[in-house]
Amino acid sequence: MTTTYDSLIFELSQPDRSGVDLPESDVESVDLSDKFPEHLIRETEAELPEISELQLVRHYTALSNKNYGVDNGFYPLGSCTMKYNPKLNEDVARLEGFSRIHPYQPENTVQGALQLLHELQEDLAVISGMAEVTLQPSAGAQGEWTGLMIAKNYHKHNGENRSKVLIPDSAHGTNPASATVAGFDTVTIPSTKDGLVDVAELKKLVDDDTAALMLTNPNTLGLFEKDIVEIAEIVHEAGGLLYYDGANANAILGKTTPGKMGFDIVHLNLHKTFTTPHGGGGPGAGPVGVTEKLIPYLPVPRIKKVQNHYVLDDKEPLSIGRVKGYYGNFGILVRAYTYVRTMGAEGLQQVSESAVLHANYLKKRLETHYESPFPQTCKHEFVLSGSKQKKLGVRTLDIAKRLLDFGYHPPTIYFPLNVEEGLMIEPTETETKETLDGFADTMIQIAKEIEQDPNIVLDAPHTTIIGRLDETKASRKPVLRVPVTTRNLSNNS
Numbered sequence: 001m002t003t004t005y006d007s008l009i010f011e012l013s014q015p016d017r018s019g020v021d022l023p024e025s026d027v028e029s030v031d032l033s034d035k036f037p038e039h040l041i042r043e044t045e046a047e048l049p050e051i052s053e054l055q056l057v058r059h060y061t062a063l064s065n066k067n068y069g070v071d072n073g074f075y076p077l078g079s080c081t082m083k084y085n086p087k088l089n090e091d092v093a094r095l096e097g098f099s100r101i102h103p104y105q106p107e108n109t110v111q112g113a114l115q116l117l118h119e120l121q122e123d124l125a126v127i128s129g130m131a132e133v134t135l136q137p138s139a140g141a142q143g144e145w146t147g148l149m150i151a152k153n154y155h156k157h158n159g160e161n162r163s164k165v166l167i168p169d170s171a172h173g174t175n176p177a178s179a180t181v182a183g184f185d186t187v188t189i190p191s192t193k194d195g196l197v198d199v200a201e202l203k204k205l206v207d208d209d210t211a212a213l214m215l216t217n218p219n220t221l222g223l224f225e226k227d228i229v230e231i232a233e234i235v236h237e238a239g240g241l242l243y244y245d246g247a248n249a250n251a252i253l254g255k256t257t258p259g260k261m262g263f264d265i266v267h268l269n270l271h272k273t274f275t276t277p278h279g280g281g282g283p284g285a286g287p288v289g290v291t292e293k294l295i296p297y298l299p300v301p302r303i304k305k306v307q308n309h310y311v312l313d314d315k316e317p318l319s320i321g322r323v324k325g326y327y328g329n330f331g332i333l334v335r336a337y338t339y340v341r342t343m344g345a346e347g348l349q350q351v352s353e354s355a356v357l358h359a360n361y362l363k364k365r366l367e368t369h370y371e372s373p374f375p376q377t378c379k380h381e382f383v384l385s386g387s388k389q390k391k392l393g394v395r396t397l398d399i400a401k402r403l404l405d406f407g408y409h410p411p412t413i414y415f416p417l418n419v420e421e422g423l424m425i426e427p428t429e430t431e432t433k434e435t436l437d438g439f440a441d442t443m444i445q446i447a448k449e450i451e452q453d454p455n456i457v458l459d460a461p462h463t464t465i466i467g468r469l470d471e472t473k474a475s476r477k478p479v480l481r482v483p484v485t486t487r488n489l490s491n492n493s
């Protein structure tokens, strides 16, 4: 099962083997031992692997081959927008003028970089229908927290201490988490059986203690909240603000904006909608846009254009302050800028059309084989239920594992929480019809296997290096250093 180069790098080590050829040191050695506390002084040589350059290359190439990403295959992970990351973005991010500058350089030596940031701010303001944007937050969740801190400071400045944030039950888990970290109490709004915000319930729950309503539209079921204008009125009438979770904005680009829907604060995930790479925890970017009245609360420094000069302005008395070191994840911002500028307004509109078309095409092909709790037209993604298969003793988790045998990354499963045995599928606009058909054929084959020979699915995956993991333990107590199949676990330290 495993390749020769699957071992730990320390096991490959042989004394005096070397992959580097350093010149003789021309610096005199100095004894600094009296400058450090005793317990920090090393008594033995550092234990470093001694291996050749070729061994090192093979070791890391073997590791990278075990990874799965958008560049390897179809990745329909719902609510994650795993679309293709154009390689042009990488070329531009590697240009020396972008990659070799330092955040502490004087303003007048980095005018090009500041211009890029300023223009990206302006582009994202247009795309989101907001008055002004900050690029600082480094993830969607941090954008949410930033937006909620803006809301908090806005209410405080108006002499109000509003404590509640309303969040629909279909929301991404980061919404209640961010609201809690920002010091709010969260109130859950139930969905109707059609998967939309229950407006009657919202009316009951909203009051003069409501700081904000956080909404995702289209929501995580891939459904457009058609009552959004009325929802906005209800929240605004109570003096609350409307927060837009725009992590996956694939379905609205160039079609409509959160601004038009009545939102006051928006975050966008550049690492989802705007083709910057993501996975493995970062780096990402979650810019936040706000309407006119909230501009004074944006983080500092703000990037401004004064005549023909770009400046970093940190003199904003009502600002919530800095939320990230320097000015955000600059390399990610360069990639997103490249994407927006190469696509143009028409290109972005086409993104929405294709993303929505692809999702509806897949949905239609799968609906006769899997329960489809929300039959209406979807936007960029859709949610099926494995409830029919559950009756035959096969769970959604098993279906996800079986997909691995066919080389697909599974969809998001068991989310949102208001769908039994949920399978959330987001194909994105960058896939071909053949890829969509291949995936649909496979899903249909799995549905047939479940009817005919469920053990094939229950025992899956059959072809991966590692079978089923204890997923909770793998995420809470990861053993990252030992390839499980090649090592005797009892020898572990």
Ligand SMILES: *Cc1c(COP(=O)(O)O)cnc(C)c1O
Residues within 6 Å of the ligand: 079, 080, 138, 139, 140, 141, 142, 172, 174, 175, 216, 220, 245, 247, 248, 269, 284, 286
């Ligand atoms: C991904 C996602 C988030 C969180 O974004 P991160 O960058 O992972 O913090 C929030 N809301 C929705 C709907 C998402 O899909």
